[in-house]
Structures are given as C-alpha cells and as structure tokens.
Amino acid sequence: WEEADGIMSFGAYLAENKHATGEELERIRDQVRRRVTRAVSLAADLEISPRLQTAGTDAIGALMFSNQRVEKFDDREPEILIPNEENPRIKANSKKSRSALDENGKELPKARVISYRDALFEAMLHRFAIDPTMIAFGEENRDWGGAFAVYRGLTESLPYHRLFNTAICEGAIAGAATGYALSGGRVVAELMYCDFMGRAGDEIFNQMSKWQSMSAGVLTMPLVLRVSVGSKYGAQHSQDWTSICAHIPGLKVYFPATPYDAKGMLNRA
Known part of the structure; x- marks a missing residue:
C-alpha cells in the first residue's frame, strides 16, 4: 500500500522534479506528526476534553441551537x-x-x-x-x-x-x-x-x-x-x-x- 499511497507518491514526485528536497519533505512530515500527536493527546486528556454525559440528559439537544x-x-x-x-x-x-x-x-x-x-x-x-x-x-x-x-x-x-x-x-x-x-x-x-x-x-x-x-x-x-x-x-x-x-x-x-x-x-x- 505504501507504493500506492498518494502522500508518498506525491512526495516522490516533488523530489524527483526538484520542487522540494528530501530534507524539506521530512520537515513537513515531522510537523504533521507533531500536530496530529498533539491533537490526539488533547482529545484523550479528560481534563482538557471532558466527555459529554448524554445518558438521561438533553445535552446534545441543548448544544444544537x-x-x-x-x-x-x-x-x-x-x-x-x-x-x-x-x-x-x-x-x-x-x-x-x-x-x-x-x-x-x-x-x-x-x-x-x-x-x-x-x-x-x-x-x-x-x-x-x-x-x-x-x-x-x-x-x-x-x-x-x-x-x-x-x-x-x-x-x-x-x-x-x-x-x-x-x-x-x-x-x-x-x-x-x-x-x-x-x-x-x-x-x-x-x-x-x-x-x-x-x-x-x-x-x-x-x-x-x-x-x-x-x-x-x-x-x-x-x-x-x-x-x-x-x-x-x-x-x-x-x-x-x-x-x-x-x-x-x-x-x-x-x-x-x-x-x-x-x-x-x-x-x-
């Protein structure tokens, strides 16, 4: 699947056609990894992202309007x-x-x-x-x-x-x-x-x-x-x-x- 992956193939295309260097592409990948990791960490932190208690409440309805x-x-x-x-x-x-x-x-x-x-x-x-x-x-x-x-x-x-x-x-x-x-x-x-x-x-x-x-x-x-x-x-x-x-x-x-x-x-x- 890696060979057919659009992100991988587009990165290879950019490198082959000298639109970006391998070092520049790796910096982008690293930035994306850090951003996704931070987002997942924040979502998993129950103090920062407490879970909505929906059982027996109108919590979702109250947020709808x-x-x-x-x-x-x-x-x-x-x-x-x-x-x-x-x-x-x-x-x-x-x-x-x-x-x-x-x-x-x-x-x-x-x-x-x-x-x-x-x-x-x-x-x-x-x-x-x-x-x-x-x-x-x-x-x-x-x-x-x-x-x-x-x-x-x-x-x-x-x-x-x-x-x-x-x-x-x-x-x-x-x-x-x-x-x-x-x-x-x-x-x-x-x-x-x-x-x-x-x-x-x-x-x-x-x-x-x-x-x-x-x-x-x-x-x-x-x-x-x-x-x-x-x-x-x-x-x-x-x-x-x-x-x-x-x-x-x-x-x-x-x-x-x-x-x-x-x-x-x-x-x-």
Whole structure:
C-alpha cells in the first residue's frame, strides 16, 4: 500500500522534479506528526476534553441551537445607501392597510393591503439596518427582486456586497451561506424553489444543521434559508418538503401563514 499511497507518491514526485528536497519533505512530515500527536493527546486528556454525559440528559439537544437573541454581530455602522424611511417600497407600503378589512368590516382589494411579500421585505430591510454583518444572496436577488418580488426595493438600499445574485447553484448557495455564518456573519440565503433543496442536500442536512452541535456550541449558525413551497410551475416546481426538513436534527422550520406571521417569524429568525 505504501507504493500506492498518494502522500508518498506525491512526495516522490516533488523530489524527483526538484520542487522540494528530501530534507524539506521530512520537515513537513515531522510537523504533521507533531500536530496530529498533539491533537490526539488533547482529545484523550479528560481534563482538557471532558466527555459529554448524554445518558438521561438533553445535552446534545441543548448544544444544537444557541437560542439567543443577538441583534448584531459587529458594532460597525451598517452600510445602507438610503435611510429606510426613504426607500420607495417603504413609502408605498405606508399607503397600504395592515388589516384586510376597512372600517366597516368590508374586505379591501389585495393591492391596498400589506401582502405576504411586503411583510417579508420589511423584516429584511429592518434587520439590514441593524446588523452590519448581514448579507443576502440567491438567484435574481438583486435588481430583479428575488423570488416572487420579495426583495424588490432592497437594491435601492443596499450595496452590492450585502445583496447579490448567484448562479443556479443550490449546493453552492447553501454551502457559502454555511461558511459565512461559521465565520461570524448573519446570512439569509434563498433557494427559489423548495424542489431543488435536493441539490443542496448535504450542505443543508449535514453541514448547516450539524456544525453548531458538532463543535459543542463553540461555532454558531446565524443563518436563515428561505425557500418557496406550493403549487406553481409543474411537477418539479410545486413541492413542499417542509416535513423532510422538520425531521432533520439541527434545523428549525418556520412556516408562516399570514403577513403578520411572516414578518414576525423572519425578524425573529
């Protein structure tokens, strides 16, 4: 097996092609040996790495979510292009009713009432103005307004590095969001359709959901993954995988039914 070992053969390749000397390669091997030995020693030391007592406790569950209210992850001033009150969509929303009924109890036309998408937009803009680390990205999030025009109006308020578009790459979207959250930032990533969560299955079900508990709470995951569900454009754009996500340890599933719920739940998340 040593003859076929990739590390050994690559070392031989470097030496044969004069990219590294035998002495340099041995120094690298020695450094790796010492690093691995130290890691194993620390892991085996019960004072430094005490074993988690899981029997009869909710120890793992307690580490799975931080359940903290963190308004912002940095004290910098958030980068906003215009004050929230000057945002054109906020101005338009101010003329709409926040009740479905008029003063006589009669149902108002939908165009005159704050919609589900309006409510989500308001929660997003509110949070962007509080947390300077917050970013959002996904397919057509900028300029085009995101899926179902939820983000229409955000482009006017946010610099490109806080709101930007991606390719059709669900795995990369979920993976990049996970990495950004692990690095200490707040992120709202969007998958245009729930149906394509399968393209990001490992990133969602094994990375996004697990790193906080796997790190014993040392790492946190301030991440919201927004997806749309329901009957839309045929068999591959109409599914609801909510129940699948609800079965995954480490994920919290929010399913707002009204604009009031949508704004409150997204703001809380």
